[in-house]
Amino acid sequence: MTRDEILEKALDIVRDEGYDMLTISTLAESLGVKKASLYYYFSSKDEMIAALYESFSARLLHMGFRMDFSKSAIEILTETFEHWKGIFISKSLSSGLSLIEQRKEIDERAYEISNSLELMFRSQSDAVMENLVSRGHFRNVDPKIVAELFASAAIVRLRSERSEEDDRRFLNSFAELFLST
Amino acid sequence: MTRDEILEKALDIVRDEGYDMLTISTLAESLGVKKASLYYYFSSKDEMIAALYESFSARLLHMGFRMDFSKSAIEILTETFEHWKGIFISKSLSSGLSLIEQRKEIDERAYEISNSLELMFRSQSDAVMENLVSRGHFRNVDPKIVAELFASAAIVRLRSERSEEDDRRFLNSFAELFLST
Amino acid sequence: MTRDEILEKALDIVRDEGYDMLTISTLAESLGVKKASLYYYFSSKDEMIAALYESFSARLLHMGFRMDFSKSAIEILTETFEHWKGIFISKSLSSGLSLIEQRKEIDERAYEISNSLELMFRSQSDAVMENLVSRGHFRNVDPKIVAELFASAAIVRLRSERSEEDDRRFLNSFAELFLST
Amino acid sequence: MTRDEILEKALDIVRDEGYDMLTISTLAESLGVKKASLYYYFSSKDEMIAALYESFSARLLHMGFRMDFSKSAIEILTETFEHWKGIFISKSLSSGLSLIEQRKEIDERAYEISNSLELMFRSQSDAVMENLVSRGHFRNVDPKIVAELFASAAIVRLRSERSEEDDRRFLNSFAELFLST
DNA sequence: AATGAATGAGGTTTCATTCAT
DNA sequence: AATGAATGAAACCTCATTCAT
Incomplete structure (x- = not known):
């Protein structure tokens, strides 16, 4: 698993089920991984969301x-x-x-x-x-x-x-x- | 307290703090009431939100x-x-x-x-x-x-x-x- | 409404839906009456249940x-x-x-x-x-x-x-x- | 803590204090654990109760x-x-x-x-x-x-x-x- | 005789998070 | 790199009850 895979899946959830369905639980589950594992890649949910904005911003510029x-x-x-x-x-x-x-x-x-x-x-x-x-x-x-x-x-x-x-x-x-x- | 007062305060919260801050707790608190009291007016949070849409819809038509x-x-x-x-x-x-x-x-x-x-x-x-x-x-x-x-x-x-x-x-x-x- | 009507309906609920469904709310609702009204007849739920036992006991003896x-x-x-x-x-x-x-x-x-x-x-x-x-x-x-x-x-x-x-x-x-x- | 320990304690509560005293709160408390922890083992109270029946059923057969x-x-x-x-x-x-x-x-x-x-x-x-x-x-x-x-x-x-x-x-x-x- | 309005306590469940392994 | 086990806080909701009217 990579940070990018996580971010991608996170965005999928936001698009398909709405922002409030983007929880650590559902995200981990749809990645086939345990919740705790996500904390290896991001120190908090908020950091992950910051990365989400960051990566979208970067892609827009491209x-x-x-x-x-x-x-x-x-x-x-x-x-x-x-x-x-x-x-x-x-x-x-x-x-x-x-x-x-x-x-x-x-x-x-x-x-x-x-x-x-x-x-x-x-x-x-x-x-x-x-x-x-x-x-x-x-x-x-x-x-x-x-x-x-x-x-x-x-x-x-x-x-x-x-x-x-x-x-x-x-x-x-x-x-x-x-x-x- | 009336249903309308509740709805109004609820919309205030949505506007000022975002939809995910619209919780029964915060709503009750900002109305100066206890949580349980809200259930006298609405049988569930979802019913309240339905009323929110309803009332906005009605006001739009006016x-x-x-x-x-x-x-x-x-x-x-x-x-x-x-x-x-x-x-x-x-x-x-x-x-x-x-x-x-x-x-x-x-x-x-x-x-x-x-x-x-x-x-x-x-x-x-x-x-x-x-x-x-x-x-x-x-x-x-x-x-x-x-x-x-x-x-x-x-x-x-x-x-x-x-x-x-x-x-x-x-x-x-x-x-x-x-x-x- | 009489005490007996209440007791009867209460027993109906116990029989049909189980003791834990016997709540003041459901009881009042199935009597077509507001919760508070029941407190005119019984000073507490427990008193009502005592009356339930009492009346059943009496009927048994008959x-x-x-x-x-x-x-x-x-x-x-x-x-x-x-x-x-x-x-x-x-x-x-x-x-x-x-x-x-x-x-x-x-x-x-x-x-x-x-x-x-x-x-x-x-x-x-x-x-x-x-x-x-x-x-x-x-x-x-x-x-x-x-x-x-x-x-x-x-x-x-x-x-x-x-x-x-x-x-x-x-x-x-x-x-x-x-x-x- | 294991699933079986939880189930055992749950049955103790049912026997000693009655089924309606079997709440997540009292169960957690008598296990010396926090409520949320129980949800690591059972996804809902009902699932836990199903397991209760299951395990009793199995023991009967033995x-x-x-x-x-x-x-x-x-x-x-x-x-x-x-x-x-x-x-x-x-x-x-x-x-x-x-x-x-x-x-x-x-x-x-x-x-x-x-x-x-x-x-x-x-x-x-x-x-x-x-x-x-x-x-x-x-x-x-x-x-x-x-x-x-x-x-x-x-x-x-x-x-x-x-x-x-x-x-x-x-x-x-x-x-x-x-x-x- | 009955109710509208409110409440405190407690119920089940979900959430993000931690930490030892 | 990943997880099992646990948690505190907070979510929604229900319960019996009160009290002025």
Whole structure:
């Protein structure tokens, strides 16, 4: 058993059964190990949870956002959206997100990660919109507000798991709305 | 002591200290009562929590949305936003919202309320945008997408408690973007 | 509501759900009354239980045993057995018996009633056998031992609820064994 | 501390203070352990009680009945009775019996053990009486009824703890009654 | 005659944790 | 590296009881 295996299983429990089901007992049991053994790896439950945040935070940072701006505008929007979707869907991140969502109102550490995640979305959205402006799209329009609208809509959508079809319609409507001409 | 006083205090605890601090002990203590007394009002903790959802649900429904459509477009947007803000800020609703946010990933009952809340925002946003269309605003634009963008941005904003100043800027930008003649 | 109604319902609970289900709560509930009301009739649960024993005791004593000794020997045995069976079966006594059985190992009061019940069986059995002796049955046999055997077999049988058919066979065998000329 | 030590102490409590005094608290206290420790051995109180029945049941089965039929008739009756008495008196079984007696009206598991115990007595009594018949005793008499009478009388006697003197008299009377030539 | 409201004591169970091995 | 055995604290809940109304 390794620290990482423990952390992974812990996140699985949080995602599948909720944060309050993440107890030393259930965690040990689902690892097929005795409770006391976990204390060899972590000196306390809280230290383990700190490691959980830590590792999720680190993994988020690795989700580098590198956009190929040679593509068409609609492709850029779509890929940005897909990039974000990847975070909500990837096995390795989605359960971390679930932890953050469940704890952000209560746990300072979760709150900060949640904030920085939203900031990340905003700044990536900003970057995208500024690029589109530089290519001559939406004349006379503040790209900041478009960026906010795009990021917000994406966040809300991704949280409520819409169908791919529905997401595609949204992206098309959004493009049509702002990129015309 | 009344059932309502208990529920109110319970929500206070959820908002201020988190759902997992809502225990019969702490609740009784902060009401200045003995634990056993709570069982006179609720036959179990779960029944109490059900009542919590129930009462929040009921109060949400009472937040009827009636817009005075004789106002100017920017006023309508502003008041819609303020109406929603009222939900997030009002003493009587904000702590209920906190409960919903904390539990929606885990508790079916919270999940459903959260869903219906989002639906409410969407449909009110739809109504507003359709009215604006009927007044000649945003020609050639699908009001559905504008409605989604407005509602999403509002939800994200309200969750992260921006300054009034910042909200005003957002509303102005939004208006400028869509309502220009 | 009267004391007797309470006592009756209490015995029903003991019989149907066991002594440990006889709580003030369940009792009040099945009487359609609030807990506090019971304290108008009994100053404590223990007093109520004392009344339970008392009333059962009294009812037992009223089960006077009067045998018509002009009948045939086999009829006398049968009627004696039926008389005892009446105690185990009668609505008004069987639930009291259930109380006694459940508590006799623990509660002195139940223990004494149980003892006196057994004594009653023994002495009635004695009386019957002595009468049969006086009529010339079982010559050279100590009626005491026959009485004990009859009473014991009856007690064991009645506790384990045999079929009527089976009881009849037993009585015939018993008669045949001892009454043969 | 072992599971068996716990079970033994539990039975002691049941015998000495009654089933309703068998609480996790009192049990832990009389074992000189903390309540939580008991849950290392049993996952719930009910599981512990199941183990209680189980272990009593197992011990009963080990009370094999092997009679030396070369002995005299009166010796066989006496030893059979003593064998049964052993069950009611042995440190290891008597408290189990107390549990069964207290719970047989309420708890299915106790009820079944109680039944099988009575069956055991009956069948051993049957075996004894058939042997006596084969040796020429009680001619023209159904050994079944004699067996029932013997077993019943023994059960009633053992439950009410008569003196040895009294038991001896009973056995002699019984022998005299049935075994005469 | 009956009850609404409250309580203290004690019930079973779960939790994170420790420590010798 | 892992565990068996134990624990203190705290969780939820039930019990018999009281007392003013």
